[in-house]
Each structure stands twice: as structure tokens, then as C-alpha cells.
Amino acid sequence: MAEPSLKKDPHEAVRFAEVAVPRHVFQTFTYRLSAEQSSQAQVGARVIVPLGRNLVTGYIVDLRDEVPVELEDIEIKDAETLVDTNPVCTPEILQLARWVAEYYACPVGEVIKAALPPGVSNATSSVKPKLRRFVRLLSSANEQKLTGAQRRVIATLETDGPMPLQSLLQSADVSASTISSLEKKGLVEAYAEAVRRDPLSEDLGLKSEAHTLTRAQASVLAQIEQQMNSETYSAFLLHGVTGSGKTEIYMRAMDKALKLGRSAMMLVPEIALTPVFSRGLRARFGDQVAIFHSSLQKGERFDEWTRVRNGDARVVIGTRSAVFAPVKNLGLIVVDEEHESSYRQQESPYYNARDVAIVRAQQASATVVLGSATPSLESFHNARKGKYQLLTLPERIAARPMATARIIDMRTVFARHGKPKVFSDELLEAIRETHDRQEQSIILLNRRGYSSFILCRSCGETVQCPNCDVTLTYHRSERVIVCHYCNHREAVPRVCPACGKKYIYYVGEGTEQLEEMLKLLFPALRVARIDRDTTARRKVFEQSLADFSAGRIDTLVGTQMLAKGHDFPNVTLVGVVSVDAGLALPDFRSAERTFQLITQVAGRAGRGDRPGRVLIQTYHPYHYALRHACAQDYEHFYDEELRYRQNHSYPPFVALASLLVHGPDLGRVRSDSLELRKQLDLANQERKCRILGPAPAPLSRLKGEHRFQLLIKSRSRKHLREVADTAMKAVEINPRSINLEIDPVSIM
């Protein structure tokens, strides 16, 4: 006897769609499709579905003919509208999104949403192509009686072919009514056609200057091209000092991809950098370039994305989310400044675009090139282990010397004056000299992070956690210093625990004060300031950079964002006012970050014909990150940092996950995080992981929410995930109030 069929009417061919929704929920939902929807639905298409009391845009991740057994007794809702017959999420992007969801333990619906441009991810506020009216000739029909104006229209269309309505009205010098009367006679036709919103439209007519490669560049490029020829997955780490000509290599490699009939993608860390790069790319590759970053208008993004999906654009440049661009037949991915933490998304889904790029290259059998003057420890480690092929460019183009860097010991400056100084005599003298020579200077204040710490001005000591070897953070309200990893706490010492002197203070001067002080000290110096406050207003930021570039400003004061990418040939002095705030951040990556910052900033000095110098003010003159940065010695820094990571069990020697519990009620957050710790311990009975916390997060209160954090470390990524996943399932806390981050880039 045949089994009774689940389907009511086999002729109706109703199907069921498994739908991922763009919410922080881990399950997918089953919906019933109508017969018509069923015949058109494809995996990857958007579908509007009821969820709770709302209608949301979901994405079909699976289609099936029958209801899954476990849902047989549950009422299944109908899908509202099938949005696409041509799925927005291509199979390749869906596969990538699935990997991201799995690896970073986040909902696939959230990943797909992040992968699509904003005007596409949400079908109810969808962006549409921009249409323009065109007119074309249907017949010239000479025998008809026509007015002079009508004849001019016909004649114009006969010579110039179909054209936009507006241009036609101008060329033929007629009004719109002339066109409509011709339309009525059946002689012309007006129709709508999509026109492209081009983010680079103002920059046409740029010239590209391809350089003749230096021998070092040619050798690096040859190795990349050789791998590209094989059309299999390969990965390179290009370690080239600042100004060594990495960009030219990226361009050539992208050109190679096109010659092989494939596409190319280049990721860049900062929006501020994309205009420069993308104009260069436009000059080089013309209309083939599509550009992706968040300050484009929705319509521009939609059009760029559409051009990529249709295969009209084969070179993509963009920030983080561009890694999901639906490029066809991808042959090359370049990740410039691969060490940058902006590749990490700071909200769920917490993915790192550099790592997604590696996986995408594997899936596409493409070549990936990670480039940096200061590779991340993880990438360099991977290169040493042979996972990436290491390429190096140890010298600057045209044998320009690297800037000389010098450490200024602020303890001596303090002793000399008997009181703390913001600017050392040495730095002030250097600013004066530079100005006298009509050269420019950059003054940088490293204030990444928000937490204060205490420091002895006499010996430079900061107070460290006895368990974790990170700096303890000062909590003003309670007058205690706390470890944000393990919650060790102690009272603020009255005297320095190392030297016994009483010159304890906590750190913090702002860029505004620096600017004011310089203006007072040097009335003739033209000073401007750039930091987070001013960059919120992008125009002001761009104007300041333009003024500086044109020599209308002598000295630019700002935070670490000044360290990146900019090319000002007349800058011969960079002063770093306080590097200590960055060194003391309660994060195991603080030394690495500081090393990168100093190296990058040194790369800003002396890019023209005159050599540059860098002065670094610090109370830690012997810190290894500073010593190696001054010596421009990446490899020795790497070796020393790697030992630190090994001794204290930090990545790349362990896999790391952080769990942040947050909410408006302190008591609740505390008890929830203790409950989470309990579940983690239960899941970790075999002790394959080390669990730390809960402790208040360094930003212990943010946007009205209290925040506690736990860390999981394990030599085995598999065990780490098992413990985290088991605990997350068992714990009875709303998943929205726990942020689980795999491989966090900073623990703040």
C-alpha cells in the first residue's frame, strides 16, 4: 500500500520555502508558496513573509516539496510576495554567506543582509533603477504634412539616432508638445531607459600613469602572475615598506586577471582612501570599475551592484562589505593594509573581510594578495608556516630613505622641568625648524580607546594585572583599577608600586588642547586639527586635507587616522605626542597596534625628495614595540611579540572568543553573565578551554547599557566552538543581549 501523501493536491505543486530573515535569530522559518510562486521561486531570491506581526524581507535558502516532519502539526504561514525571479543572492554569495554564518556563529539572514546593498536587502524600501526618457524614430514618413518643428525633430533623430528627450528638445529647439504630436502620428516613440548613477562621474578625463616597474616590483609581480596563470587558489602576503610601490603591483595584477578573462576585487580599509584609489583605477580600467563604500548614495550603490551582477563591471574596489560583491569569475582579490581593524565589522555579523576574502578566493579558485607594511601577526605567522607565500619589498621606490625615528624620553623631560609637559623641548624645536624651512609637520595624538589608566611620571610604570599581563583600567567612580579580562581589582596606589614615588596620574590630553597650545606657542604657524569630531563632518575633513596638501596649513594635528595612506610630499616631520595611551590599552594587541601606528606614521614623513624624521614622546622608551618601530625592524618585533603571545596564550596560539552580555539593568546583566559562566563551565567539563570572567568590559557602560564580558581561549578551535555553542543553547538569556565574537580583533 502506498504511503499517504502529505500534499493535499499533487497537481497544485505547492512548495515550501526555508527562509532566513535579517534578524538576530538563529533558526530559519518555513513558509508555504502558492502554485505560481512555486513555479518561479529560486534559492537566493527575496521573499516578503509575515514574521510576528510584521512583514519582513527574507531570503530563500532552501526549497522543498514537503513539510519537514517536525513541522507537520504546526500551522505554516503563507509567503506574502515573491520579490525576485532572478535571485539577488547568487549561489556563490550564498555559499560564502553560509560559511560566514557558520564560522562566526551568526544568523545567515544577518549575513545575507550585510552582503547586499541597503536598497536591495530590504525589498519594501527597495531602490529602483533610475529611468530617463529617450526618443527614437519609428518612420520618417515623408509624405505626411509636418510643421517645421516636427521636421527638425525627425531630421535630428535621423542623423543622431535615439537620444534622451532633453537633449532632443535642445538640439531640435522644440517643445515637448512637438514630440507628443509626433508620437500620436506614430512617427516617433518615447520610452524609458535605465541610466547609471555613477559615483565617479565628475572624474572623467583623468590620465593614468603606469610606471615602469622597478626590478623588485617586477619580481614580485612575476610570482603573483605565475600563480594566477594556474587558475587555482593561491595566497600571498606582500610585505612592502611604506612607499615601496605596492599599489602599482595591485593594478598590474588586476590587469592580469582581466587579461585572463576573469574579474578582480580590491579591498581597502578606509572610506577616506577610496576616492584616491578608485579614481586611479577608473583612469586605468575605465568603465569596468565599480566602487562600493558606505558613503555612496543608495541609488549609486544599487547601480554599481547591478553592474557587477550583470557582469558589466569586472573590477570592484571597496571597503569591507565589497567582499560580498557578486563578481563573476573572480580571479584575484587584493586586500590592501590587511592588518587594519576596520576590516572587522563591529556589530553582528562580526566578520573580518580579510578572512572572508581568503575563503572567497578558495571557493573561486582565485589568487589572493594581502598587502601591508606592517602585516598582522596572524598573517605573518601564516606566511611563516607556509599557508601564504611571502613576498617582500624592503626598499622605497627610487631608493628614497625611510624616515629616521627617534624616541624622546618624557621622564627626562619631566625631571628637567619638574613638572609634566605635553610637548618636549625637542619636539617644539623640531616644529620650529621645520616651519623655518617651509616644510610641513603632522602632530599625532594616539588616543585610541576611551579608558584611562594610571602611570607614574617618574619611572613610566603602569599597573598591570597579575594574571593577565594587561594594564589595569582606572574606574574613577569607585577609585579602583580593574582588569577587564579576569576582573582582578585593586585600590589606586598612592605611590608608584615600582619606584615608590608619588607621581601617579592618569592619562588624557585631547587634540583640541594640542591645537590651542601650538597656536599660542607659534603665532605664525598655521595649524589645523583633524579627529573623530571633525571627520563626522566629511566636507571639513576633506577641506583640511586639501588645504594641507596645497600648503595653506603648516601643521596638522590629529588622531591616528592621520597615519594612513595620505601622501604629502612636503611633510618632513611627524611628532607623536603620546604613544602611551595606545600601549597601555587593556588589549593583548596594544603593542602590535602601536608598532603599526608608528611605522605607518613614519611612512608619512619624507615621501618627497627631502628626508623625513619622526619624534615619539613616551614614558616607556624601552618598550619593544617602540624600539623596533624606530629601527623599522618588523621581523624582530614580530619575533618578540610572538613570544609574548605564546607565553600568555593569546592568538595565534589559541583560538579566542569573547562573549559580551549587555542590558540596561546592572543586576540583571551581572546575574546573566554569571549564569553564562556556569553554563560554559558545565560545557567545559573536559577542561579543553580556559574561561575568563565575567568582568566589566573596558567600556563598562555604553549607550545606557551595562556590559560584562567573558573570554574563552582554547588551543582547539573545535572545542572552543563546542563549549560556546553548548552554553549559548543551554543558557536562558535572550540571544540579543549576548554578543558572541569569534576571533575578536579588540577586546574593548
Ligand code: ADP
Ligand atoms: P605603497 O603603497 O607601497 O606605500 P605606493 O604604491 O604609494 O607605495 O608608491 C609610492 C610612490 O611611488 C607613489 O607615488 C607611486 O606613484 C610611485 N611609484 C610606484 N611604482 C613606481 C615605479 N615603478 N616607478 C616610479 N614611481 C613609482
Ligand code: ZN
Ligand atoms: Zn586579569
